Amino acid sequence: MHSTELVLSPRLRKTAFEDRVFELGIQSFTVYNHMTLPVAFSSNPDAYQHLCEHVQVWDVAAERQVEVVGPDALQLVELITPRDMSACSVGQCVYAPLADQDGLVINDPLILRLAEDRFWISIADSDVLLWVKGVAYGRGFNVKVFEPDVSPLAVQGPKADDLMADLLGESVRDIRFFRFIETEIAGTAVVLARSGWSGQGGYEIYLQNSADGLALWDAVWQAGEAHNIKAGAPNLIERLETGLKSYGSDMSFDDHVLECGFEQYLHPDKPAEYMARESIARMQKTGVKRRLCHLMAEADAPLPGLRERWEVSHNGNSVGQASSCAWSPKYNANLMFAMLGIEVSEPGTRLTVNVAGTPVDAVVRNDRWK
Amino acid sequence: MHSTELVLSPRLRKTAFEDRVFELGIQSFTVYNHMTLPVAFSSNPDAYQHLCEHVQVWDVAAERQVEVVGPDALQLVELITPRDMSACSVGQCVYAPLADQDGLVINDPLILRLAEDRFWISIADSDVLLWVKGVAYGRGFNVKVFEPDVSPLAVQGPKADDLMADLLGESVRDIRFFRFIETEIAGTAVVLARSGWSGQGGYEIYLQNSADGLALWDAVWQAGEAHNIKAGAPNLIERLETGLKSYGSDMSFDDHVLECGFEQYLHPDKPAEYMARESIARMQKTGVKRRLCHLMAEADAPLPGLRERWEVSHNGNSVGQASSCAWSPKYNANLMFAMLGIEVSEPGTRLTVNVAGTPVDAVVRNDRWK
Numbered sequence: 001m002h003s004t005e006l007v008l009s010p011r012l013r014k015t016a017f018e019d020r021v022f023e024l025g026i027q028s029f030t031v032y033n034h035m036t037l038p039v040a041f042s043s044n045p046d047a048y049q050h051l052c053e054h055v056q057v058w059d060v061a062a063e064r065q066v067e068v069v070g071p072d073a074l075q076l077v078e079l080i081t082p083r084d085m086s087a088c089s090v091g092q093c094v095y096a097p098l099a100d101q102d103g104l105v106i107n108d109p110l111i112l113r114l115a116e117d118r119f120w121i122s123i124a125d126s127d128v129l130l131w132v133k134g135v136a137y138g139r140g141f142n143v144k145v146f147e148p149d150v151s152p153l154a155v156q157g158p159k160a161d162d163l164m165a166d167l168l169g170e171s172v173r174d175i176r177f178f179r180f181i182e183t184e185i186a187g188t189a190v191v192l193a194r195s196g197w198s199g200q201g202g203y204e205i206y207l208q209n210s211a212d213g214l215a216l217w218d219a220v221w222q223a224g225e226a227h228n229i230k231a232g233a234p235n236l237i238e239r240l241e242t243g244l245k246s247y248g249s250d251m252s253f254d255d256h257v258l259e260c261g262f263e264q265y266l267h268p269d270k271p272a273e274y275m276a277r278e279s280i281a282r283m284q285k286t287g288v289k290r291r292l293c294h295l296m297a298e299a300d301a302p303l304p305g306l307r308e309r310w311e312v313s314h315n316g317n318s319v320g321q322a323s324s325c326a327w328s329p330k331y332n333a334n335l336m337f338a339m340l341g342i343e344v345s346e347p348g349t350r351l352t353v354n355v356a357g358t359p360v361d362a363v364v365r366n367d368r369w370k
Numbered sequence: 371m372h373s374t375e376l377v378l379s380p381r382l383r384k385t386a387f388e389d390r391v392f393e394l395g396i397q398s399f400t401v402y403n404h405m406t407l408p409v410a411f412s413s414n415p416d417a418y419q420h421l422c423e424h425v426q427v428w429d430v431a432a433e434r435q436v437e438v439v440g441p442d443a444l445q446l447v448e449l450i451t452p453r454d455m456s457a458c459s460v461g462q463c464v465y466a467p468l469a470d471q472d473g474l475v476i477n478d479p480l481i482l483r484l485a486e487d488r489f490w491i492s493i494a495d496s497d498v499l500l501w502v503k504g505v506a507y508g509r510g511f512n513v514k515v516f517e518p519d520v521s522p523l524a525v526q527g528p529k530a531d532d533l534m535a536d537l538l539g540e541s542v543r544d545i546r547f548f549r550f551i552e553t554e555i556a557g558t559a560v561v562l563a564r565s566g567w568s569g570q571g572g573y574e575i576y577l578q579n580s581a582d583g584l585a586l587w588d589a590v591w592q593a594g595e596a597h598n599i600k601a602g603a604p605n606l607i608e609r610l611e612t613g614l615k616s617y618g619s620d621m622s623f624d625d626h627v628l629e630c631g632f633e634q635y636l637h638p639d640k641p642a643e644y645m646a647r648e649s650i651a652r653m654q655k656t657g658v659k660r661r662l663c664h665l666m667a668e669a670d671a672p673l674p675g676l677r678e679r680w681e682v683s684h685n686g687n688s689v690g691q692a693s694s695c696a697w698s699p700k701y702n703a704n705l706m707f708a709m710l711g712i713e714v715s716e717p718g719t720r721l722t723v724n725v726a727g728t729p730v731d732a733v734v735r736n737d738r739w740k
Binding site for chain 1: 371372373374375376377378379380381382384396397398399400401404406409410470471476495496497498499500501502503504505506507508509510517616618619623645675676677678679693694
């Protein structure tokens, strides 16, 4: 893993949970939405094993919210995503890639519908606030668009349900996937959603007052002690096994929404107006030239971490780039995401990855790593 | 100084100069526009002394460009800033704070006019690309808005002119402040501007092809060896002495453009349409409630670095927050920027800064630290 020293100053916003994160021995961070995001408290494999067996609490306050509220809120939220937002009920959240008029991916947030005319766009790492403000201004929509004081705290792992039932009662088990309720923990108002950036199950708790961050953390921690809770963070190994792509790593505003494997989350024929409609229609006719793929290297040992993308080649010709990589205990192989030319994107295609000068054999897999 | 470990992965974009930065012993970074920005090669006071006496080369590739080009480019650039852009000639750059319809500061870039219908917005740390794209879409402007492959390399310090004359000939001395030319260095096309984020004089070289980054660095370095060149970075001490505020630290999208001491760069009565006009007119009538001020603490020794803003009080009442601080050898005092209530913003006003629990006496100064 490549790393260096990060200077912590006011320009990297402190999270509502940061004091606890340091007390519990955080080792490394990244920066996300101008805010610190913890990366590791322990080695990736150890954290992975614990996440798959027990329960972890993650400071993901850097997943900021963009609130859109007002009479034109639904029209604006429809406009920015090819997903059909009219099908999203109050109390529901949906994964809704955002795309501009060229079909380029601006972000891949979860969108929560808090009321008929009120949404939170829970963002990955790009200033969606500025884009949505610009669109709202330019179109003259009657909405407010702002970043509220909201900080998500994730509780992830197979024991998350037991923890949350101890904390809030058995009824929390009834919250369905990607649904949320409004409640209180430790005397502070929260939105509690069954969601999170892992495949191990769990919740995201949206704190609505930074000043109560440590009290919320402590309440979760106390309820978790009976369940072997540890502090954690989104885990590279687990997210690759589960197939969760990361905006800014695996795709960015250079990539078309049809190239990123989002098909199941898009409704290109939805009734509402949206910015990417024409671009998507054009690309559906011509077909995509490249696709974000699952790529597996059955090397004998874990490959090193990436500082920058690795070139991928086929018979000596460059055909794309790999953007994430981790050694998977489950598959006994190195798992990668790679943006590849469509001609080499079929599962089973054999390719070569240039890992810092060393050629490594790899094979394209489907989205279940088969 | 607070610091921690930063994981370097593809989601923090590698700069065109990064290999040299590591070879020359970089110690710490920040993250800026989803890219690494070097902070320190040596202690701040040592780097400060060298910058004020010799010449340094800085990897400031993280100052990304937003290119706006097309028939409506000037109209769009006018719309996003209260500065009169019609007065900016081709070959000129201007400091032009960007503000939305509520007068909130979106960024404080330099804007370069490359042609009548072509601009580079050279940004501080926020995704101006997304905002400008949103506005352009919403208004239906006939422009292209994108991030070109452009990476600024700064050459700063009193010997920068001698270095650049050795490299490109004596005529570079004739480039006036905030003017630029298009030329070549080491066989690669560059825009060469007399500008930079220090008060010590120098140039910013806009590389236009990342693949030539190391060759450009090496050419500058070779020409600099006769002038005692070192690798450096924007220096906290120097920028405070010079009065350079940092977007994201000292002001952000929570602050009104009239609160941030930008008056000399704004033309509220400019003829062209701009988004913040009504908000500025309203606030000019009512007067601002707070102002970004120079605050000096004549403590016996350097104060510690800030992780988050320090509360500032007056007679026991909170009146604002300090956002940057460094010990100045020139003034033999700690220099700070602080957003303060207008009632305590007059130079000479005595205040108290809460430095991690310790009260420290401080006095408001004017923008020359008098």
